[in-house]
Amino acid sequence: MAFFQKIKEAFVKSNDKDKYLSGLNRSKKSFGDRIRVLSNNFHGIDDELLEEIMVILLESDVGIHTAQKIVDAFEQRGKEIKNYDSMEDYLISILYDFYDEQNDEPIQFNSDGPTIIFMVGVNGSGKTTTSAKLIKNYKEEGKKVAVVAADTFRAGAVDQIEVWANRLDVACIKGKPNQDPSSVIMDGCKYAMENQIDILICDTAGRLQNKTNLMKELTKMSRVAQKVIPSAPHEVWLVMDATTGQNGISQAQLFLEATNVTGIVLTKMDGTAKGGVVLAIRDLLHLPVRFLGLGEKPEDLKPFDINAYLMGITKGLEE
Numbered sequence: 001m002a003f004f005q006k007i008k009e010a011f012v013k014s015n016d017k018d019k020y021l022s023g024l025n026r027s028k029k030s031f032g033d034r035i036r037v038l039s040n041n042f043h044g045i046d047d048e049l050l051e052e053i054m055v056i057l058l059e060s061d062v063g064i065h066t067a068q069k070i071v072d073a074f075e076q077r078g079k080e081i082k083n084y085d086s087m088e089d090y091l092i093s094i095l096y097d098f099y100d101e102q103n104d105e106p107i108q109f110n111s112d113g114p115t116i117i118f119m120v121g122v123n124g125s126g127k128t129t130t131s132a133k134l135i136k137n138y139k140e141e142g143k144k145v146a147v148v149a150a151d152t153f154r155a156g157a158v159d160q161i162e163v164w165a166n167r168l169d170v171a172c173i174k175g176k177p178n179q180d181p182s183s184v185i186m187d188g189c190k191y192a193m194e195n196q197i198d199i200l201i202c203d204t205a206g207r208l209q210n211k212t213n214l215m216k217e218l219t220k221m222s223r224v225a226q227k228v229i230p231s232a233p234h235e236v237w238l239v240m241d242a243t244t245g246q247n248g249i250s251q252a253q254l255f256l257e258a259t260n261v262t263g264i265v266l267t268k269m270d271g272t273a274k275g276g277v278v279l280a281i282r283d284l285l286h287l288p289v290r291f292l293g294l295g296e297k298p299e300d301l302k303p304f305d306i307n308a309y310l311m312g313i314t315k316g317l318e319e
């Protein structure tokens, strides 16, 4: 059976398939459709083919370091190609193995009280919108959710999350303009304890100053949260804008050095043809991609699923 048939079986059962297909359409055009042409004209693995695959990977923002590893694997395992339906099918299996090599820890939920999730990332990456999307996601799972508007430096950010909280009917804990974000986090954690909140989403300030200040700010937030809930934060998710591609990865490194990031949320995947950045993140940051932002609406955040991702950027449901 063709490799993609196996992942397609998982994909067709997914409730998220339509969103994946529409959200990744641009990446499919720049990646999958071009790989298809190469596959249809395939006459053996040679330097010309490897170079063409390299160019397509680079133009999909896989990045030179990661693209080289993928092309090397493609070449080294070349004898296996006869076991696959087509060159395209073989390449999909290489990408699958590449992503899946590292075993991911599942999301850590606190079994003994509120789960505290810190959202970090630079301004404009989509943190606030993603926080709203997560509220909806966890509410639909039947969890009691609240949000902390800890981005006290940008007045608009507090208003923005408050509007979402009202719309989604959850409590929003906010501070005064320029109040120390850590004190708002503290208030949020206390609220979560007193009100049997399951999931507390903390929308933090995205000030990307120097590493030392960022580290101080994030460490302080963790410390104050731990005064109320010793195991907090349970997850720290770095929100990254997929359209910034390789630049986003260098910014991400700064956050990784400043705090214990546990996962990535990649936003604006629908607005870019650079879907390959998922593979670069995996390779360079060694972190699981937890969710993909596939549009602007609250329902447009989907848990990352390697099968759906690969189908979305390559074949979709064409056959």
Ligand SMILES: Nc1nc2c(ncn2[C@@H]2O[C@H](COP(=O)(O)OP(=O)(O)OP(=O)(O)O)[C@@H](O)[C@H]2O)c(=O)[nH]1
Pocket (backbone or CB within 6 Å): 121, 122, 123, 124, 125, 126, 127, 128, 129, 130, 151, 154, 157, 206, 266, 267, 268, 269, 270, 271, 292, 293, 294, 295, 296, 300
């Ligand atoms: N198309 C698309 N747009 C998105 C997605 N996620 C966020 N956006 C948009 O990106 C813009 C920035 O999002 P915000 O949530 O305000 O970003 P932020 O990181 O909180 O930024 P600050 O509040 O400035 O710190 C908004 O216009 C969002 O609607 C996504 O997955 N797809």
